[in-house]
Amino acid sequence: MSSVSLERGNPRKNPPVKSPGVRLAPDKKIDEIIEAAIDAAPECVRQRVILPSIDWSLVSPHNVGLLLGSLAQARMAVPGWLAKSLLVAGHTISEDLARSLRGAHAVLNRLNCASGELHERDAISAALGTLALDADLDPELVVAIIRRLVALSWDSEALHLALSQLHRVPNALKPAAELFGKHVARLPAARMRVSGFSTIHSFAEMLTPAFAAQGWRADVREGDFGSALTDLIAPPEGVDALVLLLDLDGILQRNWRQPAGELLAVLTERADMLGSALDVFSSRAGVPLLISTIPVPAAPGIGFLDRHHAAGVRNAVDTINRRILDAAAASSRIVVIDADHALSTLPARDQVDPKLWYYGRLPYSSEATRLLAFAFADAWKLLKRGPAKVVAVDFDNTLWGGVYGDDGLERLACGDDFPGNAFLGLQQECLRLKGQGLLLVGLSKNNPDAMSVFGRHLGMALKAEDFASVAVNWEPKPDNIRKIARELNLGLDSFLFLDDSPHEREAMRRLCPEVLVPEMPLDPAERPLWLRRLVATWPVRLTAEDEARADLYEVGRKAEAAKAEASSLEDYLRGLEQRLVLSFVGRDTLVRIAQMHQRTNQFNLTTRRLTESEIAGIAGDEGRGIVVLGKVSDRFGDHGIVIVATVIIHEREAVIHTLLMSCRVIGREVERAFLGELLRELRQRGVTQVRGDYIPTAKNAMVRDFYENAGFTASRSDDEGATAWSLTIGKKKLPASKFVTVSWET
Amino acid sequence: MDTCPIREELSYPEIASIFSDVFQYAGPVARETSPDDVERWDSLQHIALIRALETTFSIRLSMDEMMEIRSAGDIENILQRHGV
Structure with missing residues (x-):
């Protein structure tokens, strides 16, 4: 330990490796000190002084030769710490002395000696293969070896070592970044939707190296902030898996005024909410879900009571985890990544970085994020390849x-x-x-x-x-x-x-x-x-009985699908307590409405990119039409303005010019409630006939049947697949949702 | 306060390589270099910068320091304070 701390006492003294013999600091005084230290090498080695702090890339091979010579004369082996600093600096150690070197030290020494000949490459490949699998390699040596391999243009060896050590040496990619980029592009894609309850961007980025180490290219689509529940109940299409990274604060969103006695009820509700969303997912999704548990909290909420009291943070973690595990036990589609196991090498207090949480709601420290990403990649590989047989x-x-x-x-x-x-x-x-x-x-x-x-x-x-x-x-x-x-x-x-x-x-x-x-x-x-x-020995499911149960489940799923789905989805939606508040566009909301028109791709019936002035034109005083927007809030918080329609009215006929909604609330019947209320408003204004277009784009297939589901009839369609729909609103019952309470802003 | 027209050199050359890693920034880095000069230095990449500084120099930055960093010179001041 002491050698390491001495050596690394000043990290600034470890610049990137320079080729041996290049003297960068022709500072005479420093040279004199180094030479004196080399003269006294045996004593310095014994006491572990001075030599550990020398930057050997500044010392000539000749002087390194003198150093090794004086150690040999004193019949001293080159200690590991000295060998490491010499080798990382690019120096070589003669064969006589190198005999005491093992593993990574020996390999780096051979690489530093190598001139790039084919026979050298063959001779060392087996040793490199073994090193790649070594779980205890010194990270600095790993990086130095990769750097040297890249310098020799032994690309495949460099890449292999980097990929195999990546899970424990984050810097392994640095010297091989270019090789890595090319390699990843050739890997099969794992298309994932990644969501959570807090900021998942860093995690999503980390999935690239983690999946590459297992042989896949992570093709990540990041969900909106906090979109985990939405993605569970309306699983995104065009992906191979849904990936959810959970964190406690993101789920709990605690009300601090609530008395401790009421917390149990709130906690149970939140856990059930997540649980029923998971049940909905497993009954309707066609792709697997990779979901993490919530790790042990970094600090107890109420000291020794934390695990058993309703107000305990640890109790909350356990309760929510229990619900996830119950859902996973009942579904063959849910793979649970045990966060505590994934993070077991990192103390709980280092699993979070509070300033990053306060800065941008990043739930985990960078080290923890990395470990979690690699655990998800392990799960993915196991899911795809299955365990050894x-x-x-x-x-x-x-x-x-x-x-x-x-x-x-x-x-x-x-x-x-x-x-x-x-x-x-x-x-x-x-x-x-x-x-x-x-x-x-x-x-x-x-x-x-x-x-x-x-x-x-x-x-x-x-x-x-x-x-x-x-x-x-x-x-x-x-x-x-x-x-x-x-x-x-x-x-x-x-x-x-x-x-x-x-x-x-x-x-x-x-x-x-x-x-x-x-x-x-x-x-x-x-x-x-x-x-x-x-x-590789971990089972995806455990016993033949489990397998059979999964099959039964599959059969049962087909029979019961509609019922089960309906009931769990209903529970979920009812529990959300959604409120939709409608209003007409105003000066304060115009910018946001225009922004939504520019950005919304999926839930967008016509994808007409109206600008601020165009919207103002419709909503203007001339009475051309109305622009109605809806704000949604639920038990989890306020989603702000999520849906808007611009309608052009001509006497008794109205045309829905644009109708679009943010992805955040898809699958919750908000659109249905909104449309119903919009139609009611139009009826009050004397409109009897409503028309609306569906114009297909590459991204808006999800709203193809929107008007049909709302009772409209197709009047015509053109060659591009655009359909015009119409509805006569006399005394007809208008669309509504029992899960959304609708009101107008007062 | 008078402004200094000469761009001051960095006493921590690692900062330039961190800028290149984190921001893919190839231009010269001086004490005055700020988010105005570095296109990708936004609030999101600021997190990556903080992480890179912490790992490269084996230090732990505080929330105040995270906010204090508005130029490469600010980084140098902080590194000096940490005794790096």
Whole structure:
């Protein structure tokens, strides 16, 4: 730790890597100090002084040579922290000294030595492949390696490393930004509507790298601010998934004057509101929903009472999460991303950045946003590709400690005692996966009698018959796995390969690149939890029963669809307590009305882009027509002006010239209530015949049937698909909505 | 107060690279450089700027500082205050 802090004591001293030997600061005094430090290198290394703070990109290779020489003379290895700063600065360490270097240090040293020859590239590719999967790499080294690979024009290696490390090294893309851009453009698109209850822009942006790391191009359409509920009940079309990022403050919008005693009722209402919107979604949407839970709050609302008292913030989080989980349990379309798990590496207080919340209602800190985006991408990949179907597992030092052929049965470690219990733990995890429906396959380089271990050793959880197939022989494992894949009639891409030997893993990656070969932790104690964290083993649904239930649900859905949908939608709409207040356009609203005419694309019958003066012309004193607008508010707050119509009136006939509504309130019958009231107003003015056009555009298909649903009849249509509709309003019943209370502004 | 016609150079060269990363701004960055000069420096990208400053210099900025930043010079003043 201390070396890191010394070294990074002044981040300004770490400018981008410059090529070695370029002296940027010909400052004699500094040079003298550095030279003196190099002379005293062994002592400086021992005490960890001076050397950690030197910017080695300013030091010539010659002087670095002197430094390494004096360490060699003192028979000292180059410590990791010094090797790192030298290598990141672009220096090389001679082969003699480099022997102590491992992993990323060794790779960077080889890259710094490399001149770009093909044979060098081949020689290092396997090591790079292993590095890419390493979950503990030093982020600075990762960035330096990528930068060096880009400099050598070894593009595919640079890109692969950047994409594989992106989830933990946000800067990995910096040196490879251009490569990344080209790469992403070629990936298959994942078209998503992204919404929430607060600002989701940063999250939406972060989905690009997160999805790219999993092999998809995030094609994101951001919902309006706070449009989560609207998107649930009127799922957007033309997307592959709806993505919702939740946050507590956005949903709760608490009234601070409310006594604590009443909070429970409010909370339950909000949770039910979200719950019924989720039910509506799962009954009518054709695409999956990826939704996050709300993470543990950054601070308790009422101290020790927070989890059980109705006014507790944590209680609110739990209540709302419960409702989400209930909805997900009943629907095969809803995938829940557990925010607490996704953010588990980040303390709760760092999951939020209060100034960003106050500045622009950003619900999460940038680090938390990143982690959440990657968790959503994991869920997407799992949904698309499904989990692995087969776990192919090695025996010696993987399922038990020791080597059967050398140690014999008695000395194999597996059982209730330490350290064998760690191996037993991995066997139990294998059984758990078997219970999830994965097939177990044994792949061991052993004499065939190694299979007898499972029956003879008392500590084993696995039995020989747990394996769907085994290859216990001395053939190469890639050959064996291919044979078994044919035998089981499964593709290699449904195999997960667990082996403690880096050589076996590398051979498998090379010869069967389709097989998923994760880097297993060196420490057997880490492996059981590691395996649980491996997303490729996560089921989308759990048991055959669940599958069956999902199918039943599907059947039931068709039969009950209309009913269920109607009832849950009705509950939802009734609970909204919508109020629509109509008024005529005035000086204060003219600008907004003109703006809406310019911007609204979807719910827009004619898409006539009227300007302020044109609108004023219709609403003017000459009595040409009226311009009516509607403001909507509901229990969640005020939506402002969301709907407007301009109507030209000629004696007993009226023509609806424009009629448009903001997407924010689509699917809530606001348009129906508005039209009804507009017609009533026209009738009062002596109008008997109302006409309206539907002019199709690329974006307004959603209102194609608007007039028909309101009881109008089509009078004619032209070649472009525009339809003219008309309605005689005598004593006829006008359209209305029982979910919207209508009034006129007084 | 007299205005200084000479554009002052930055003592933190990282600011220029942050401007290029965050705003895709290729022009020269001086202490006077402000949202008027940088097209994409709007209220939304201001958040990205704050984040970039925080990660690059390993500091945490306050709400006041977030509002205080109206030019590259303001950033330098704040960095100095943070002892960067």
